[in-house]
Amino acid sequence: MEEARKREAAGVNNALSLPKLLGKTLRNLFKKPSTVMAPPREIKPAEGYRGIHRVNYDKCISCSLCAIECPALAIKMVTIPETKKRYPEIDYGKCIFCYRCVEVCPVNAYEVSIEKPAPETKPVIVKETPLEWYKSKKSQQTSSTQQSPQK
């Protein structure tokens, strides 16, 4: 309170005195804006940002530890009917990007990136699902086996 009274006496605490920020505000009128346009110029995340991650199914040993540990229940184990093996499928809409799955994986099958998750206006990015992966792997194998006898 004493400080306030001193200022009152010195005439600083007077409503008629000039606002301190006025000069700066006027100067800012002639500067570039601090904000950036959202869709065309996305801000690059810092090094080590927890971005979109995907499973390397070739490395996966189907232990389902990531699905058990996931705090958001975003990982579902999908069974491939032919081999009866189960592989994790991440729901990026549910995912909170805590990287707990990356941390617990015993064979480090998760690949990480600093790519930002898509904003809500765009459709949610769905990376390769286990079934797609299995189909492409099978087709590759069959094509390679078909090609090899011709040679």
Added chain:
Amino acid sequence: MSKNKYLVEIPVGPQHPALHEPISLRLKVEGERVVQVDVVAGYNHRGVEWLAERKTFYQDLFLVARTCGICNAVHGASYVQAVEDLAGIEVPPRARYLRALVMELERIHSHILVLAVMAEVIGFESLFMLMMRDRERVMYLKELVTGNRVHADYMFIGGVRRDLPSEKIDKIKKNIDYIEERMKEYKKIWSEDPIILKRTQEVGVASKSQALAHSLVGPVARGSNVKSDIRYIDPYDAYDEIPFNVITRDEGDSWARMMVRIDEVFESISIIRYILEHLPSGPIIPWKNIKLAPRKFPKGEGIGRVEAPRGELLYHVFSDGSMKPYRVKIRTPSVLNIHNGVFMMLDQHIADIPVIFVSFDPCISCTERVTVIDLKTNEKKLIPWRKLVKEKPLG
């Protein structure tokens, strides 16, 4: 109050241009003078404590951090402290310093945020914009250290989740210098600008004895010359080795509370500088690998308390020897400050109510977590959200 006067009830909130968060203040006014204030909370209830009992100890790490968006690292730190107390885990020195680093970064951005919001409530929008612009630098530093600008998810039972490489230290120092320079300018504005002084000085005064009697915590108590700081009273993590001052002011008004926060930003900057210079080397978790952390914790209970940006935060974790905690009790500072600080609003003008309310730095998502009170039967009981929905369907 004489009989021929009318009392008018004015609802402020839950959706109101002056209050930014969903809480309702029922003001009973006599002319321009506030006579009675009723706080109606419960619009942001999510049942975090109930959910915490149904998830494992490691899943709860990420759940408790989501109790509050702004002070998520301190929530995590308090929870892991409680679990470490329960299991008797020793934290390596490097992890203790890194935890303190992240919590101080969080304190800086939380204080800058409330200073900016206060400027906006006063009607000083240009200061709000400028402060929010500079706050983004702190958010960037948090992203650099932890991996995300808001939800750090940095704390782990026994240590922290990622190490700080030496090349990032220079970046932090450079940005911290910039923030300090800017904050010096803002301190000048906050202590000299006529608009701010006229709106905040001698508004919502709490004396030292009142602050103690109403058990106020954090910067609200420190603004009334109560030396309450958990970092100082009961040092945790690395705070027993770091030198710092507890900032107090004796005015006790809204302005003093904001000035305490500005001075604490400078104190946090000096703490961060000390941490970066004296960061010990060594492991960040007591085990060889983060994958080797124990799955189960012994039977018992543990307490963790930290100084959140808003005051004392307490976690009480009970374990029955299984993978899931038996009970997680959270006591947040905003509960005390919002409900007990109402006495400051009495005998004030209606226009000053938002200023007083924002000077508490209210965090609504912290306030509303668990208790559902049945007003009809006057019973207080814990009702899970799903059961509540089943029993009383909407419409």
